[in-house]
Amino acid sequence: MTRVRIENLVRSYGAHAVLKDISLDIADGEFLVLLGPSGCGKSTLLSAIAGLDQVQAGRILFDDRDVTRLEPSAREIGMVFQSYALYPTMTARANMAFALRVVGASRAEQEERVRWAADLLQIGHLLDRKPGQLSGGQRQRVAIGRSLVRKARLFLFDEPLSNLDAKLRTEMRNEIKALHERLGVTFVFVTHDQIEAMTLATRIAVMDAGVIQQVDTPDEIYRRPATRFVADFVGAPAMSFLEGELVAPDRVRIGENTVAVPDYAWRSAPRTGSVVFGVRPERVSVAPVPGTATVAARLRGIEPHGADTLVWAELSGQRLSARLTPEAAAGLPQSLHLDFEIEGVSLFDPDSGARL
Amino acid sequence: MAITPQATARFVLVPTILLTVVGYYGSILWTIGLSFTPSRILPVSRWAGLDMYERLLSTERWQVAYTNLFVFGGLYIGFCLAAGLLLAIALDQGVKGRSVYQTIFLYPIALSFIVTGLAWRWLLNPTTGLQDYVRSLGFESFSLDLLSSPERAIFTLVIAGVWHSAGLVMVILFAGLQSVDQEIWRAGRVDGIPRHRMYRHVVLPMLWPMVVTCLVLLGMNVVRSYDLVVALTGGGPGFSTDVPAKFIVDHYFERQSVGLASAAATLLLLTVVVLFALVGLLRRRGEAA
């Protein structure tokens, strides 16, 4: 049971800053997902929490106790790696018992804890095999089992599912979620897969280039992205961005068109001037006839995805996409009348990228 | 506070670092220092400037030894590379019994230079050896009396050396040939390029890094060539087959001229440094190509 508090963490390799003044609070029992593109510093942050990597500045607290200088083994954590990192010369049982063995626990205790973890993960029949004799999914289970054997109060996962095939990944995802519910301890989970993040997290921390952009529930992240980066990174197909100008508190002009944003939830009092108008493709629809709220656009291309169809359109020289049902996308004319739902619209400051 | 594993890792390296700093660098500096003193049987610390170097350079035995380093080195490395390359290419033609040939070509590398020298001295002895055998075949005037000829004894070192080390070159280059992508050979066949031209223009340039590797290994043998000389010619006749390594050891431990030997050792070190700089250039050229 652990609350984790990260204060002003800095880590750089030479002149290259990988973590830039990171602060983050993780509540007890939370399932926090660190989401971000490759190379943004997720693993580095996780390593810092684990104590595998020294930081240059900042503090890490577990339940108000400063652990910044503590060895990983003294932090009472369990950790699962992308490559599983099972000890290749040991059986699954020896792998799982290793942590207890090095602290000199009795055979009986080792056996009991390994049994418990093996039952939880249903890997009792695999215990006498070596990692080389296990499939990817089985290795993953053993690796999780190994992290469970020590009584950890915080579990760290570094992209544990990315080496599995799609079907197995879904299965393991559900298991990890069930495990979290069953153990009730804090999980920190790194991924660059937004589906994983959305389905697992109680909260998501979106990172980019060593900075945390937003920490929020999956729903908030999706519906009210705090920065243009978050809006772009989360959601597939991606949000469309159009350059425009706020001409009145409820009207954005995009080229020769004007879009009404009557009920937009402003973060601060609206100021006229240039804005970036973002809209989720699933919140764009095609109206049969021009209406008061529609804007005129030209059809540019159609991409069938099976369940739905992505329609590319051009609006005053800027491209945007709409996600339609295959029926709605069939037989569209060259000139379209697009309708935006306000729930799918986000406005950003063009300079800072911050949500307006 | 507990000792971190990193601290232990650092600590583990300490004995080795001490051993290296004292054993290598301390010794090297000490030797360089001695080369500026007139030490004879025991080290003295009187400054003698470049006296020892002057004496060394005007010593005929050193001149011969230093020249031999390049004569022996050049021939030994050249023949080893040529023989090794030929053998590697021959074995690359899908010959039957390849591993038997390979075993035979490579076994001398397992033997010491002492054993090599002793075996070849016996083989080349004039009364019952190779010369006697060829004469008994009817070539009465055949003369292979290399060991007692001051001009030609150096070639016995080359022969024995090549016999010892050509297999090593063969095995390294053969591994290189085997690792050449089969697609490249197929592409050559499609383009109608003859095999020997493929070797010359396509495959050999790909082997360049391995050739440099061989150069380094053989070069080390040349610089250290002490045992072979001792066992095969003893440096003779006279000192015609002397090499720097032997010159240095003799002057340290038999002729009690520590200062002179140190000057010779320092010059040998300088030579090695220059040669390594050259190899570095070759390596870079290989990467650029």
Add this chain to the structure above:
Amino acid sequence: MTPAGRAGRIGLYLFLVTTALFFAIPLVIVVLTALKDADEARGASIFLLPRSPDLEAFSKAWSSACIGRDCNGIGGRFWNSVVITALATSISLLLASLNGFALALWNLRRAGLVLGLLLVGAFVPYQIMIYPLVRMFAVGGIHQTLAAVVIVHVLFGLPILTLIFRNYYVGLPPELIKAARVDGAGFFQIWRLVILPLSLNVAIVAGILSVTGVWNDYLLGLIFSGQNWQPMTVSVASLSATASSGVPEQNVNMAATLLTALPPLLLYLLSGKYFVRGVTAGAVKG
């Protein structure tokens, strides 16, 4: 096959067989001579087969041939070589594995510098270091002892062996170490329980390199071992010198030579691929 192709094939095999003969003959001659008696070895061509082959020369070389004034054969020196090789190899492998592990997997600052320092030493000719080492051992009171000869072998063997281990360990996934640290294992526990079980192959390669290197060494044995611990290569070299001064007994010389050559030769024949990897590992730059 075309006639030209056939001629080429024949030429190829001719070349290979001739070269194989060139390589095989010295060993064959040594074996033949060792099987002869002294008169036959002295008088008849080395290419003639022995009339009545026996192992007389071997037993003489082993137990009663003279090295200087000591006429007890090279048997004792054989055991000297065994002890020196075993000690030097086990100590260097141990150190090299620990060093390689520390250098490869702990992100130590200046690990590259330490490796560089070590490797420069490997390429410097021994001649420039031996005299000061002799003086240091003399001051330490261990000149020409077993300790001295083992220490120099370890000293000169370490760079390449460390490099071999280090290059192997660098290829291991760093997560292995991270996982073990989270599990609470310390440096030596990780080394013993996780790394050593993975090191068997690389230890065989390094071990072969070290055993052949130490066994075949002449210079270091000559200078640092002294009379009591003189290794076989040194004795066999001076054995020939003695025999040629009196009545030359080439059969005994060649038997002694063969006995000296036998251990690395057997190692070579038995270990095959590992041997090749061992002798070529020296040139792999880090």
